[in-house]
Amino acid sequence: MAGIVGYGAYIPRNRIRVADIAKTWGADAPSYERGLLLKEKSVPSPDQDTITMSVEALRNALQRAKIDAQKIGALYIGSESHPYAVKPSGTVVAEAINAIPDCHCADYEFACKAGSESMFVALSLVEAGQVEYAVGIGADTSQGAPGDALEYSAAAGAAAFIMGKTNVLAEAVVTYSYMSDTPDFWRREHEFYPRHAGRFTGEPAYFSHTIGATKGILEKAGMKVSDFKHVVFHQPNGKFPLRVGKMLGFTPEQLEVGLLTPTLGNTYSAASPLGLTAVLDIAEPGDQILMVSYGSGAGSDAFIWKVTDKITAVQNAAVKTRTLLDENKVYIDYGTYAKYRGKIRMNDNN
Amino acid sequence: MAIPNYWRSIPQRYRYEAAKCTGCGKIFFPPRIVCDECASRSFETINLSRYGKIVTFTVIRIAPSQFVDQAPYPIGIVELNDGIKICTQIADCNPDDLKIGMPVRLEFRKISQDGTPGIIQYGYKAVPVK
Amino acid sequence: MRDVAIIGVGMNKWGELWKQSIHEIFVEAALEAIDDAGVDHIDSMYVGCMSGGLFNGQEHLASVLADYLGVASIPAARVESACASGGLAVKCGILDVMSGASDIVLVGGVEKMTDVSGDAATFALATAADQEYEVYQGVTFPGLYAMMAHAHMHKYGTTSAQLAAVAVKNHANGSKNPLAQFPQLITVDDVLNSVMIADPLHILDCSPITDGAAAAVICSLETTKRIDKKPIVKFTGFGHATASIALHSRSDLTTLTATTEAGNRAFKMAGRTPADIDVIEVHDCFTIAELMVLESLRFFEPGQAGPATEAGLTQIDGKIPVNASGGLKSKGHPVGATGVAQIIEITKQLRGEAGDRQVKNARIGMTQNMGGSGGSTVTHIMEVI
Ligand SMILES: [Zn+2]
Numbered sequence: 001m002a003g004i005v006g007y008g009a010y011i012p013r014n015r016i017r018v019a020d021i022a023k024t025w026g027a028d029a030p031s032y033e034r035g036l037l038l039k040e041k042s043v044p045s046p047d048q049d050t051i052t053m054s055v056e057a058l059r060n061a062l063q064r065a066k067i068d069a070q071k072i073g074a075l076y077i078g079s080e081s082h083p084y085a086v087k088p089s090g091t092v093v094a095e096a097i098n099a100i101p102d103c104h105c106a107d108y109e110f111a112c113k114a115g116s117e118s119m120f121v122a123l124s125l126v127e128a129g130q131v132e133y134a135v136g137i138g139a140d141t142s143q144g145a146p147g148d149a150l151e152y153s154a155a156a157g158a159a160a161f162i163m164g165k166t167n168v169l170a171e172a173v174v175t176y177s178y179m180s181d182t183p184d185f186w187r188r189e190h191e192f193y194p195r196h197a198g199r200f201t202g203e204p205a206y207f208s209h210t211i212g213a214t215k216g217i218l219e220k221a222g223m224k225v226s227d228f229k230h231v232v233f234h235q236p237n238g239k240f241p242l243r244v245g246k247m248l249g250f251t252p253e254q255l256e257v258g259l260l261t262p263t264l265g266n267t268y269s270a271a272s273p274l275g276l277t278a279v280l281d282i283a284e285p286g287d288q289i290l291m292v293s294y295g296s297g298a299g300s301d302a303f304i305w306k307v308t309d310k311i312t313a314v315q316n317a318a319v320k321t322r323t324l325l326d327e328n329k330v331y332i333d334y335g336t337y338a339k340y341r342g343k344i345r346m347n348d349n350n
Numbered sequence: 351m352a353i354p355n356y357w358r359s360i361p362q363r364y365r366y367e368a369a370k371c372t373g374c375g376k377i378f379f380p381p382r383i384v385c386d387e388c389a390s391r392s393f394e395t396i397n398l399s400r401y402g403k404i405v406t407f408t409v410i411r412i413a414p415s416q417f418v419d420q421a422p423y424p425i426g427i428v429e430l431n432d433g434i435k436i437c438t439q440i441a442d443c444n445p446d447d448l449k450i451g452m453p454v455r456l457e458f459r460k461i462s463q464d465g466t467p468g469i470i471q472y473g474y475k476a477v478p479v480k
Numbered sequence: 481m482r483d484v485a486i487i488g489v490g491m492n493k494w495g496e497l498w499k500q501s502i503h504e505i506f507v508e509a510a511l512e513a514i515d516d517a518g519v520d521h522i523d524s525m526y527v528g529c530m531s532g533g534l535f536n537g538q539e540h541l542a543s544v545l546a547d548y549l550g551v552a553s554i555p556a557a558r559v560e561s562a563c564a565s566g567g568l569a570v571k572c573g574i575l576d577v578m579s580g581a582s583d584i585v586l587v588g589g590v591e592k593m594t595d596v597s598g599d600a601a602t603f604a605l606a607t608a609a610d611q612e613y614e615v616y617q618g619v620t621f622p623g624l625y626a627m628m629a630h631a632h633m634h635k636y637g638t639t640s641a642q643l644a645a646v647a648v649k650n651h652a653n654g655s656k657n658p659l660a661q662f663p664q665l666i667t668v669d670d671v672l673n674s675v676m677i678a679d680p681l682h683i684l685d686c687s688p689i690t691d692g693a694a695a696a697v698i699c700s701l702e703t704t705k706r707i708d709k710k711p712i713v714k715f716t717g718f719g720h721a722t723a724s725i726a727l728h729s730r731s732d733l734t735t736l737t738a739t740t741e742a743g744n745r746a747f748k749m750a751g752r753t754p755a756d757i758d759v760i761e762v763h764d765c766f767t768i769a770e771l772m773v774l775e776s777l778r779f780f781e782p783g784q785a786g787p788a789t790e791a792g793l794t795q796i797d798g799k800i801p802v803n804a805s806g807g808l809k810s811k812g813h814p815v816g817a818t819g820v821a822q823i824i825e826i827t828k829q830l831r832g833e834a835g836d837r838q839v840k841n842a843r844i845g846m847t848q849n850m851g852g853s854g855g856s857t858v859t860h861i862m863e864v865i
Pocket residue numbers: 371372373374375376385386387388389390
C-alpha cells in the first residue's frame with residue numbers, strides 16, 4: 001500500500017508575540033490571545049521564503065526516507081506565497097535535492113489547502129504506479145494586512161512528505177475531499193495582502209467543510225471517531241480546530257499533539273501538514289491518524305493514515321517538529337517584523 | 351549577478367557540487383578544469399558535506415544596498431568536512447555567540463534579489479549546529 | 481638589460497575633487513612629473529586605473545589620457561590589477577625601458593571615485609574580490625580584511641589597539657604631508673570609539689574613498705646621467721606575484737603569499753634583505769593589511785608587527801619607518817594612483833625632499849602595492865646611487 005516514506009518539517013526561528021502586534025495597533029492583547037488561542041507566531045527572516053523552507057523540509061524528509069532523490073518522479077508545492085507570481089517554486093526545490101531532470105513539477109494554490117492537495121496528488125501518482133516516489137510539500141510565508149485580524153496569526157513554515165510504496169512509515173488508508181464555491185477568503189492578482197469575509201469564514205466555510213470532509217471520510221472508511229489515536233485539523237487559530245473537534249466528538253487528547261497553532265500561528269498551506277509531522281514524530285506502530293485540511297474558497301482534503309512499524313527507526317533521523325517549534329527561537333519586535341516582512345516603504349533602488 | 355552566470359552556478363549554490371581531481375584527489379569548489387596540484391585535467395563530480403566549522407568571521411555592519419535589510423549580518427569562512435573552505439553568511443545566530451571553530455551546517459537561503467521585479471537568487475548560508 | 485632610474489614625480493592634493501574630471505587630475509600630475517623631470521618628450525605611457533568603467537563610465541582610458549596630455553600618437557596602455565594597478569604601471573614602464581623599446585616613459589595612476597554614489601563605489605571596489613563566491617554572499621572589502629584581522633587576532637593575539645596604532649601612526653605621518661586627504665591627528669581611543677564597519681575594523685581602520693592621480697617619469701640610467709639629474713634614484717629590484725583572489729581559497733588567512741613572493745623577487749633582484757631597507761611604503765588599505773604585509777615581507781616575525789607598531793618601531797624615527805607619507809590611511813587611496821604615489825614618496829625620501837616627514841639618511845627604499853585582498857602584489861626597491 002502506498003503512503004508516506006519520509007517526512008520533514010521546517011519552521012523559521014523568529015517569533016513575534018501576539019501582545020506585541022496588539023500593542024502596535026492599540027488592540028486588546030488578552031482578548032486576541034483568548035479569542036484566537038494564540039500566543040505567538042513564527043516569522044521568516046528576509047532570506048527565507050516558501051522555496052527555502054521547502055528545500056529544508058524536504059532535506060529533512062530525505063534524511064528519514066533514505067532514498068535516492070533521482071527516483072523522485074514528481075514534486076509538488078502547495079502555497080499561497082510562492083515567491084514568484086509566474087515561475088515555478090518546484091523546479092528550484094527539485095534542483096536543490098537533485099531530483100532533476102526526470103521529474104514532474106507543479107505549484108499548487110488553494111488558500112490553506114494547497115499543501116494537502118500536493119500531498120493528495122503525489123500520493124495518487126504513486127498509487128497509480130506512474131512514479132516510484134512523489135513529493136508533496138505545504139509551505140507558506142503568509143501575510144496578513146497590518147492591523148487586520150489575520151496579522152495576528154499569519155505565520156511561516158513548511159512540511160514535506162515523500163510518498164512511495166516501499167518502507168512505508170504511514171499507509172494512506174483512505175482519502176476523501178469535500179468542495180464548494182464559498183468565497184470566505186481571497187487575494188486578487190497584484191494585491192499584496194489577502195482579504196476575508198469576517199465571520200463568514202467560520203460556520204459556512206471552515207466548519208461546514210471540515211465537518212463535511214470528516215464525516216465523508218469516516219463513512220467511506222467505515223470508521224468512527226474513537227478509532228483514531230490522533231486527529232489533525234486545519235488550524236487557522238487555536239480555537240477553530242478545538243471547536244470543530246468537539247463538534248465531531250473528538251477528545252482534546254486526540255487533538256493535542258497535532259495542534260501547533262497556539263505557539264506557531266497559522267502556517268496556511270503548511271498548517272495541517274506540519275501538525276501531521278508533529279504526530280508522526282511521536283506516533284507508534286498501529287496508530288491511526290485522521291488529517292483534515294481546509295482551504296478557503298473552499299474545500300477540505302481528508303486522509304486516514306495508519307502508522308507502520310518502520311516509524312520508530314526514522315523519528316530521530318531528522319529534527320523533530322516540536323524541537324523546531326520550541327527550541328532555538330528568538331523574539332522580534334514589531335519594527336523588526338515589519339522590516340522582515342517588507343511592510344516598510346523603501347526607496348526603489350534595490 | 352547576471353542570470354546566465356547565476357544559472358550556470360546552480361549546481362554549486364544549491365547542491366555544493368565540486369570537482370575532485372582523479373589524479374591527486376584535490377577537491378575544487380567551484381569546479382576547475384585543470385588541477386593546480388598535479389596538472390591533471392580529469393575530475394569527478396562530488397557533493398560537498400553540508401557540515402563544517404567556522405574558520406574566521408566578521409559582522410558586516412555597513413552593507414551593500416541589496417543586503418541592507420539583513421544588516422548587521424555575520425559572514426565568515428567555513429571549512430566544510432571535506433576540507434574545502436567557502437565564504438558564507440552565518441544566519442540564525444546572535445553574532446556575539448559566534449566563535450572560531452564553532453560547528454555549522456549549510457542551509458538553503460535567499461541570498462539576494464535583482465530588485466523586487468527581478469529574479470531571486472538562492473544559495474547557501476551557514477547556521478550554527480546545536 | 482638596461483638600468484632604470486626615476487627622474488620626475490608629480491602628484492596633486494588628494495581628496496574629494498568635485499570640480500575636476502579624471503582627465504584633469506591625471507594631466508595635472510603628469511605635467512608636474514614631466515616638468516620635474518625636465519624632459520621635452522615621453523616615448524610611451526602606462527597608466528594604472530582600476531575601474532574607469534565603473535567609476536566614470538570610461539574605458540579605453542590610455543588613449544583618452546594621452547590625448548588630454550597632448551601626447552596622442554605615443555603608445556599608451558592602461559593596466560589593471562585592482563588596487564595594485566599603479567604599481568603594475570610602474571613595473572610595465574620599467575620593463576619598457578629595460579627592453580630598450582622606450583627610453584623615457586611616463587608611469588602614472590589615477591582614480592576618480594566620487595563621480596558615483598557610495599554604494600556604486602562599494603560595488604566597483606568589490607569587483608576586485610571574487611564576484612561569484614565572495615561578493616555574491618554579501619561580503620564587502622572591509623569584511624574580507626576584517627576576517628583576516630579576526631584570524632590574525634585568534635592566531636597571534638593581535639589586538640584592536642595594535643590595529644589602531646597603525647592608523648594613529650599613519651595619520652601622524654600624514655599630518656606632515658601637504659598632499660594628504662586626511663592629515664588630522666587621531667588617537668587610539670578615536671579609532672576604537674569610531675563606528676564599527678566590519679568587526680573588528682572600525683571606520684578609522686579603513687582607508688578612504690579618494691580622487692587623485694600620481695605620475696612619474698622614468699628612463700634609462702644613461703639618459704638620467706645625460707640630463708644630469710641628481711641624486712640619481714635607481715630601481716634596483718622589483719617583484720610581482722599573484723595569489724587566489726578568493727580569501728577562502730588560501731591555506732593560511734594570516735599571511736599574504738603574493739606579497740611574500742613579490743617581496744622575495746625584489747629582494748633577490750636587488751641583492752637586499754629587509755634589514756637593508758631604510759624606508760618602506762606599504763599597502764595599508766586597512767590597518768590589519770599593514771601588519772600582515774610587514775610580516776609577509778619578513779620585516780617582523782609572524783604576529784610581531786602589532787606589538788612592534790605599538791612600540792613605535794615603524795614610526796618615522798623608528799627601526800623601520802613605514803608609510804612616512806601617511807599611507808593609504810591618511811594620504812588617501814585613489815585605487816589606481818596609490819602604487820605610483822608610493823614610488824613618489826620613496827623618491828622624495830631618497831632625494832631628501834620629504835620635509836617634516838623626512839627619514840634620516842634614507843638611501844634604500846621599498847614599496848609594496850597590493851590588489852584586492854592580496855590576490856596580487858607589486859614591489860619595488862629603489863636606491864640612491
Ligand atoms: Zn590533481
